[in-house]
Amino acid sequence: MPKRLGVLTSGGDAQGMNAAIRATVRAALDQGADVYGIYEGYQGMIDGGNYIRRVNWAASGGILHKGGTILGTARSPEFRTREGRRKAVANLLRHGIDRLVVIGGDGSLTGASLLRQEWKGLCQELVEMGEIAQTLADAHPYLTIAGLVGSIDNDMYGTDMTIGADSALHRITDAIDAITSTAASHQRAFVVEVMGRNCGYLALMGALASGADWVLIPESPPNLDDWETKMCAILGEGRKSGRRDSIVVVAEGAQDRNGNPITAEMVKQTLEKHLDEEARVTVLGHVQRGGSPSAYDRVLSTLVGAAAATTALAAGEDDESMLVGIHHNKITFLPLMECVHKTHELNDAVRNLDFAKAMELRGKNFQDSFRILRTLIRSMPHPPTPGQKRIRFAILNASGPAPGMNAAVRAAVRLAVDRGHIPVGVYRGFRGLINNNLEEFQWMSVNGWAPIGGSELGTSRKVPSGGDFYAIAKSLEENKIDAILMVGGWAGYHSMLRLYQERTTFPAFNIPLICIPATINNNLPGTELCIGADTALNSIVEVVDKIKQSAVASNRCFIVEVMGRYCGYLALMSAIATGAERVYLHEEGVTLRELEQDIAMLKEGFEHGKRLGLMIRNENANPLYTTPFLAALFEEEGGSLFDVRISVLGHLQQGGDPTPYDRILATRLAAKSIDFIEKYYQKGEADESAAAIGLLAGDFHFTPLYEIPRLMDEKSQRPKEQWWMELRPIAKLLAQPGPGFHSDQT
Numbered sequence: 001m002p003k004r005l006g007v008l009t010s011g012g013d014a015q016g017m018n019a020a021i022r023a024t025v026r027a028a029l030d031q032g033a034d035v036y037g038i039y040e041g042y043q044g045m046i047d048g049g050n051y052i053r054r055v056n057w058a059a060s061g062g063i064l065h066k067g068g069t070i071l072g073t074a075r076s077p078e079f080r081t082r083e084g085r086r087k088a089v090a091n092l093l094r095h096g097i098d099r100l101v102v103i104g105g106d107g108s109l110t111g112a113s114l115l116r117q118e119w120k121g122l123c124q125e126l127v128e129m130g131e132i133a134q135t136l137a138d139a140h141p142y143l144t145i146a147g148l149v150g151s152i153d154n155d156m157y158g159t160d161m162t163i164g165a166d167s168a169l170h171r172i173t174d175a176i177d178a179i180t181s182t183a184a185s186h187q188r189a190f191v192v193e194v195m196g197r198n199c200g201y202l203a204l205m206g207a208l209a210s211g212a213d214w215v216l217i218p219e220s221p222p223n224l225d226d227w228e229t230k231m232c233a234i235l236g237e238g239r240k241s242g243r244r245d246s247i248v249v250v251a252e253g254a255q256d257r258n259g260n261p262i263t264a265e266m267v268k269q270t271l272e273k274h275l276d277e278e279a280r281v282t283v284l285g286h287v288q289r290g291g292s293p294s295a296y297d298r299v300l301s302t303l304v305g306a307a308a309a310t311t312a313l314a315a316g317e318d319d320e321s322m323l324v325g326i327h328h329n330k331i332t333f334l335p336l337m338e339c340v341h342k343t344h345e346l347n348d349a350v351r352n353l354d355f356a357k358a359m360e361l362r363g364k365n366f367q368d369s370f371r372i373l374r375t376l377i378r379s380m381p382h383p384p385t386p387g388q389k390r391i392r393f394a395i396l397n398a399s400g401p402a403p404g405m406n407a408a409v410r411a412a413v414r415l416a417v418d419r420g421h422i423p424v425g426v427y428r429g430f431r432g433l434i435n436n437n438l439e440e441f442q443w444m445s446v447n448g449w450a451p452i453g454g455s456e457l458g459t460s461r462k463v464p465s466g467g468d469f470y471a472i473a474k475s476l477e478e479n480k481i482d483a484i485l486m487v488g489g490w491a492g493y494h495s496m497l498r499l500y501q502e503r504t505t506f507p508a509f510n511i512p513l514i515c516i517p518a519t520i521n522n523n524l525p526g527t528e529l530c531i532g533a534d535t536a537l538n539s540i541v542e543v544v545d546k547i548k549q550s551a552v553a554s555n556r557c558f559i560v561e562v563m564g565r566y567c568g569y570l571a572l573m574s575a576i577a578t579g580a581e582r583v584y585l586h587e588e589g590v591t592l593r594e595l596e597q598d599i600a601m602l603k604e605g606f607e608h609g610k611r612l613g614l615m616i617r618n619e620n621a622n623p624l625y626t627t628p629f630l631a632a633l634f635e636e637e638g639g640s641l642f643d644v645r646i647s648v649l650g651h652l653q654q655g656g657d658p659t660p661y662d663r664i665l666a667t668r669l670a671a672k673s674i675d676f677i678e679k680y681y682q683k684g685e686a687d688e689s690a691a692a693i694g695l696l697a698g699d700f701h702f703t704p705l706y707e708i709p710r711l712m713d714e715k716s717q718r719p720k721e722q723w724w725m726e727l728r729p730i731a732k733l734l735a736q737p738g739p740g741f742h743s744d745q746t
Helices: 017-030 043-046 082-094 107-128 134-139 165-186 203-211 227-239 266-274 295-315 336-351 355-362 364-376 405-419 429-434 466-478 490-501 531-554 569-578 592-607 627-638 659-684 703-709 721-733
Strands: 004-009 035-038 052-055 097-104 144-149 189-194 214-215 248-252 279-283 322-327 329-335 391-397 422-426 438-440 483-488 513-517 554-564 582-583 614-620 643-648 690-696 698-705
Touching: 004 295, 017 035, 017 097, 017 295, 017 364, 017 721, 035 043, 043 082, 043 107, 043 189, 082 107, 082 391, 097 107, 097 295, 107 134, 107 144, 107 336, 144 295, 165 189, 165 203, 165 248, 165 279, 165 295, 165 659, 189 203, 189 266, 203 214, 203 248, 203 364, 203 659, 214 227, 227 248, 227 266, 248 266, 266 279, 266 721, 295 322, 295 531, 295 569, 295 721, 322 336, 329 336, 355 364, 355 703, 364 659, 391 405, 391 429, 391 438, 391 490, 391 690, 405 422, 405 483, 405 690, 422 466, 429 466, 429 490, 466 490, 483 659, 490 513, 490 703, 513 659, 531 554, 531 569, 531 614, 531 643, 531 659, 554 569, 554 627, 569 582, 569 614, 569 721, 592 614, 592 627, 614 627, 614 643, 627 643, 659 690, 659 698, 690 703, 698 703
Parallel strands: 004 035, 004 097, 097 144, 144 322, 189 248, 189 279, 214 248, 391 422, 391 483, 483 513, 513 690, 554 614, 554 643, 582 614
Antiparallel strands: 035 052, 322 329, 422 438, 690 698
């Protein structure tokens, strides 16, 4: 008899829950299990009947892009009682279910763990009450649990990100971006209240991403009793320096050092009193929970959902209940109750006003982001320290534009100025260095840059050669440049490497050289993610969602061509995030036999009522089997069954305002780069003077520039090791037709 697994969502809904349900169902079905959806959370488990229904491949189709949860959710006071849990066990046993994947917050996961602990006792009580036979209880001696954290608050220990947090951050950032424009028009102050309960993650990261002017979070209240006066003084100074708006972000759990709540209305009244101007309150509320999930949440939910199904099916009687999360882009498995206890410990620290412990438990990334934000929200920088070495930074963009470049430049300029240094903006990339097109930047030179896409400095793909090096050296000497900070892609990396290699000829190049990775292609070595890739991925997903709506109405197959050059990151990740049936990558190549199989799959599906086909192709997947060729081939072979259309997304992938993730990544990379250059002048170590910074295994890492060629596939201009190719099997699993006839929606 096949194993039987139940999946439910409980507590507050979160974007991405449906993607997790889809992955759980399909991964379990692929392993031969029977899968049951438990509707309306634990209450549905208690009520039984039609609330527990068997689901097939078709039932998980067409839900990847939807917000909320198709299974429904509810808070069940009855489940908190032993009698309620006994009813739940009886209903599970009637369906032969002894394995659960639970998607919810810490309360939901605690309830699941308690149910597992009481399983044997509850089964025995049911036997004694005559509600089930002893043979049925013997056939299901234990319950296994795999937990997924569905919570926009990102407040659970054991995972870097919770399902829904990234999407909520999108809503917050979009709202603040919109509010900023109207606030600037009227020279007005706005107070924005965001969710998060006792966790300040959404408020902190929302403020960091949007360029807000002040933030109040539960973990680190203002130090002063008269913090209102200080806040208003700083905001007032900002107005005098040229800012036309004031944005204060308040976490719903914000408090002062004595534990007294700080509400948005209180802040509004304070601003009106001290600044003598109108202030407005915007409470974002449940809009943060709603809408389609971001690309990140779709991919995250897919990966942890599939892993949870495997974990629950493989677990034995002596295995602990596990929380399936993500850490440093890797799926992790930690004891469920250990994670719950750690989460409670952190919440207790906030309630007990032990703020140092709360900040410590939030982790290094949270702490670093808070420190950076405290500098960026200043109205004016600290004055230079007398006698200090004032470093003159040349800051430029190179290669193609990538959303988030401006956020990196803004952070670098302000952090440098605040430390007493002198940032020098270079216009048009290395062409600007060659043509001596440089300008000193001040604190307000980059005001409002964080949310803007493209490159305000301008960029180019120019790689210096020949006499260019003399011209660059002359510009550096004339402008007394002490360091170069380049934000860009492969052409920028190649240019910086050439400067490094020319040091023996041109002494002006013997200065710190630091590269910050910024390209939508995500094809640079020494980092797992580049600035701009997340924005491009979300742009692709948004368009493909619309394409799918169009295609399903017309019996149509779409072939969507995405950028990436010879790197398939955007193609593969967008395929996972949109549920594409096939993805064509340069890394794998394309063969005629595979195309024949794809045609056969499409024809069989459309013959049985399928209405939509979706294929995603990397722009350079194969020089012969181009996108027009594939369209013509599929159209000819499909006959009257389906039409074929092409959608080449082109440069819209490079455009648009950067996502919160790209803004935050850009800001933190810039901060670490400034640290790198300062340390060079403090230590004077020549072997640390030229490097590329990147995010590896969850931390920032500097790769010496001379190591870059060894890590690159020069011909294909992509790293030799691409971590995301490990996700290829899960993409194939979830995109397959599944057993028997299934829905036309993937």
